[in-house]
Amino acid sequence: MKQFFKKILLFVPFCFALYLIGIVVWGEFIPSKYINNLRYKIGSIGQMQLRLQEAKRIKNVDILFIGSSAAYRGFDTRIFKKYGINSFNLGSSAQTPIQTLYLLRRYLMEINPKLLVIDANPLMLSIDGTESALDIISNDSFNKGMVDMALSLNSLKVYHTLLYAWYASVFGEDKPPIDTVRNGDKYISGGFVEHELAFFKHINYEKQEWEYRKIQLRAFDKIIEYLKTIGVKYIIVQTPITPKLYASFANNSFIDSFLEKRGSYYNFNQLITLNDSLHFLDANHLNQQGVEIYNNKLAEILLKDNLF
Amino acid sequence: MLFNSIDFAVFLPIVFVFYWFVFNKNIKIQNLFLVVASYVFYGWWDWRFLFLIALSSFIDFFVGILLSKTDIERDRRRLLLVSIAANIGILGFFKYYNFFYENFATAFTFLGFSIKSNTLKIILPVGISFYTFQTMSYTIDVYRNKLTPTKDIIAFSAYVSFFPQLVAGPIERATNLLPQFYRTRSFDFDNSKEGLRQILWGFFKKVVIADNCAEIANLVFNNSADYSGSTLLLGVICFAFQIYGDFSGYSDIAIGTAKLFGFNLMRNFAYPYFSRDIAEFWRRWHISLSTWFRDYIYIPMGGSRGTTWRKIKNTIIIFTISGFWHGANWTFIVWGFLNAVYFLPLILTNKNRINLEIVAKHSLFPTLKEFFQILLTFLLTLVAWIFFRSESLMHAFVFLKGMFSVSLFSLPHFSGIGRTVPIAFLLTFMIALEWFNREKEFALSNFGTNRTTLYRWSFYSLIVFLIGMHMQTNETPFIYFQF
Numbered sequence: 001m002k003q004f005f006k007k008i009l010l011f012v013p014f015c016f017a018l019y020l021i022g023i024v025v026w027g028e029f030i031p032s033k034y035i036n037n038l039r040y041k042i043g044s045i046g047q048m049q050l051r052l053q054e055a056k057r058i059k060n061v062d063i064l065f066i067g068s069s070a071a072y073r074g075f076d077t078r079i080f081k082k083y084g085i086n087s088f089n090l091g092s093s094a095q096t097p098i099q100t101l102y103l104l105r106r107y108l109m110e111i112n113p114k115l116l117v118i119d120a121n122p123l124m125l126s127i128d129g130t131e132s133a134l135d136i137i138s139n140d141s142f143n144k145g146m147v148d149m150a151l152s153l154n155s156l157k158v159y160h161t162l163l164y165a166w167y168a169s170v171f172g173e174d175k176p177p178i179d180t181v182r183n184g185d186k187y188i189s190g191g192f193v194e195h196e197l198a199f200f201k202h203i204n205y206e207k208q209e210w211e212y213r214k215i216q217l218r219a220f221d222k223i224i225e226y227l228k229t230i231g232v233k234y235i236i237v238q239t240p241i242t243p244k245l246y247a248s249f250a251n252n253s254f255i256d257s258f259l260e261k262r263g264s265y266y267n268f269n270q271l272i273t274l275n276d277s278l279h280f281l282d283a284n285h286l287n288q289q290g291v292e293i294y295n296n297k298l299a300e301i302l303l304k305d306n307l308f
Numbered sequence: 309m310l311f312n313s314i315d316f317a318v319f320l321p322i323v324f325v326f327y328w329f330v331f332n333k334n335i336k337i338q339n340l341f342l343v344v345a346s347y348v349f350y351g352w353w354d355w356r357f358l359f360l361i362a363l364s365s366f367i368d369f370f371v372g373i374l375l376s377k378t379d380i381e382r383d384r385r386r387l388l389l390v391s392i393a394a395n396i397g398i399l400g401f402f403k404y405y406n407f408f409y410e411n412f413a414t415a416f417t418f419l420g421f422s423i424k425s426n427t428l429k430i431i432l433p434v435g436i437s438f439y440t441f442q443t444m445s446y447t448i449d450v451y452r453n454k455l456t457p458t459k460d461i462i463a464f465s466a467y468v469s470f471f472p473q474l475v476a477g478p479i480e481r482a483t484n485l486l487p488q489f490y491r492t493r494s495f496d497f498d499n500s501k502e503g504l505r506q507i508l509w510g511f512f513k514k515v516v517i518a519d520n521c522a523e524i525a526n527l528v529f530n531n532s533a534d535y536s537g538s539t540l541l542l543g544v545i546c547f548a549f550q551i552y553g554d555f556s557g558y559s560d561i562a563i564g565t566a567k568l569f570g571f572n573l574m575r576n577f578a579y580p581y582f583s584r585d586i587a588e589f590w591r592r593w594h595i596s597l598s599t600w601f602r603d604y605i606y607i608p609m610g611g612s613r614g615t616t617w618r619k620i621k622n623t624i625i626i627f628t629i630s631g632f633w634h635g636a637n638w639t640f641i642v643w644g645f646l647n648a649v650y651f652l653p654l655i656l657t658n659k660n661r662i663n664l665e666i667v668a669k670h671s672l673f674p675t676l677k678e679f680f681q682i683l684l685t686f687l688l689t690l691v692a693w694i695f696f697r698s699e700s701l702m703h704a705f706v707f708l709k710g711m712f713s714v715s716l717f718s719l720p721h722f723s724g725i726g727r728t729v730p731i732a733f734l735l736t737f738m739i740a741l742e743w744f745n746r747e748k749e750f751a752l753s754n755f756g757t758n759r760t761t762l763y764r765w766s767f768y769s770l771i772v773f774l775i776g777m778h779m780q781t782n783e784t785p786f787i788y789f790q791f
Contacts, residue, residue: 001497011765014769018770026777033727036778038777130781156776156779160776
């Protein structure tokens with residue numbers, strides 16, 4: 001029995017060492033489409049690398065926007081500039097509250113906004129956050145916060161990507177710069193991504209409900225707790241989705257009630273009138289015409305209510 | 309509890325340590341501990357169904373005792389019937405009630421009678437087909453005087469509920485497993501090492517092969533109308549390896565885990581896809597079930613003795629029952645029947661036992677003839693698997709029609725069905741390793757005994773790495789749990 005345990009105790013570190021080497025070899029030489037559990041992809045959707053590079057330089061803005069793709073495609077910093085509002089958009093693809101918490105802990109103090117606008121997309125409460133974590137791990141510089149985020153997600157894919165990111169940060173070359181224009185998306189300085197003007201062909205939906213994961217609700221509460229601890233002023237908004245899609249959800253009131261209890265809350269699905277076909281590029285994202293209506297309304301509210 | 313879960317990764321070492329270090333002084337206490345651990349293992353899924361295992365155990369234990377107290381044949385037969393009725397009754401209710409009800413209702417409706425829907429929402433208890441068959445084998449063996457009935461209820465309960473093989477086999481015989489609960493077990497280093505190797509290989513087959521093949525198989529079967537014949541063929545090939553990896557992988561993990569506790573379970577798979585005919589395939593696929601049916605149904609019915617008609621009848625009955633055992637659906641029945649059709653020419657020409665040895669023994673590669681025999685057998689099983697996997701008979705026939713169409717000779721729709729390249733690589737790796745080790749119990753059995761530790765450990769690490777890189781992020785249950 002002693003020999004059995006001794007062999008196991010020797011094999012485990014041996015195997016772990018080879019495993020680490022394997023991750024490096026895999027990440028370096030195997031095309032990403034053939035890899036299941038390692039996704040180190042610089043750039044990716046949403047131009048996160050450009051946004052994070054800019055975030056490291058930005059300081060003392062009036063407003064910081066944060067949230068999922070609805071945020072980086074929904075808050076055009078140029079429109080707010082017209083109102084004299086200096087802003088930065090820290091949205092990222094499929095960002096769930098777990099990643100929001102990570103990004104705030106890492107960047108909020110440096111950016112030092114007068115007001116934080118949290119885009120609370122209910123869809124993001126239903127997903128596990130793995131894809132967004134991989135996006136952030138691949139595009140941010142390696143730091144301890146990533147480890148905390150990986151632990152809270154507890155996903156093999158995230159652990160592998162994190163280990164590879166660590167290797168890349170120590171031994172790899174600098175991340176190659178990515179294009180500001182990709183697949184019809186144009187990165188605008190300040191974090192906004194403008195898509196070529198497109199129009200959504202509206203469809204009808206079956207009645208459905210927002211689903212949510214307790215881990216994401218808990219993470220959302222941690223965000224609020226964190227903001228209160230450091231004394232940053234914030235509001236919560238819901239960026240509009242197509243009215244037909246919004247109306248198909250039977251439990252919108254649950255989401256409203258959850259968010260209302262956590263701070264000043266503005267649900268723009270109810271505050272502005274938009275058209276499924278004219279103002280959206282797909283069911284979940286505004287096109288540039290929709291963005292203008294939305295942002296103008298938000299800017300008016302911010303100024304009228306003296307929110308910053 | 310799933311083998312491929314974090315829960316089991318915690319459960320197994322804890323049970324192992326308590327088993328060998330805390331409860332090792334007394335065999336009865338050690339057996340009792342195994343019963344408790346096994347009940348925890350099963351109850352992790354749904355504790356409410358533990359009473360079924362307990363009930364099945366108690367009935368057969370006491371039937372066994374009563375059988376030992378009487379020599380009157382009529383009484384003995386009645387006792388045997390009690391056991392069979394109880395076990396088949398439990399199985400029938402939980403697994404087949406709705407099937408029979410729906411089919412009776414359909415038949416009556418067809419005849420013009422109106423029947424009110426009376427199906428029940430019954431949860432199928434995991435592993436029910438396995439442990440009921442295992443307990444029945446005990447009573448039948450006692451009835452046949454092949455086994456002395458046990459008076460040790462703890463050992464018997466441990467035999468019925470032994471966690472490594474409780475939910476998906478191998479379906480153990482009391483003559484093999486029960487005596488192992490009477491003997492003092494001592495830790496065997498070599499056997500335990502072999503157990504770990506078997507667990508590792510089982511995980512590879514389940515987590516890497518089965519779960520990844522499932523990705524393609526599910527996509528193709530769920531959207532079969534959208535794909536060409538060649539893509540459908542690719543889908544069914546993936547299903548063939550999915551079910552093999554899933555079930556033989558489970559068996560390997562079960563047998564390997566049992567070895568860690570000093571038990572030897574029966575072999576359940578012996579490289580079935582290297583078979584040269586269907587008879588050989590059925591000697592190598594799900595061996596514990598095939599031999600169960602052979603010993604307790606086929607041979608008592610007369611087996612392959614007697615008239616040609618009797619041979620045909622027995623073969624069709626045994627395969628059809630085997631199909632029905634897998635699930636309460638006509639697709640399984642047709643799957644079983646189709647295998648009987650494959651089998652009949654062999655049994656009628658007395659060629660069902662010509663391929664008893666492992667193929668190309670002591671050779672590196674098969675002869676051309678053997679290769680084509682293997683290929684033909686595999687193709688026959690593929691057609692049968694279509695019925696096994698389809699949602700309904702209609703689905704299976706439409707799938708077959710789509711597959712055997714002109715588009716069978718086109719290129720498969722690789723790009724739309726997932727990660728075919730890595731899966732092809734992994735399948736090749738598994739097939740090669742199994743081929744070159746086909747004379748051993750499993751592919752990694754006594755792996756690299758004449759090689760250095762560094763070589764062996766590096767190879768094991770490679771398998772661990774492939775598991776880590778290719779496992780699905782969610783825990784996928786084993787297919788055979790539903791049976």
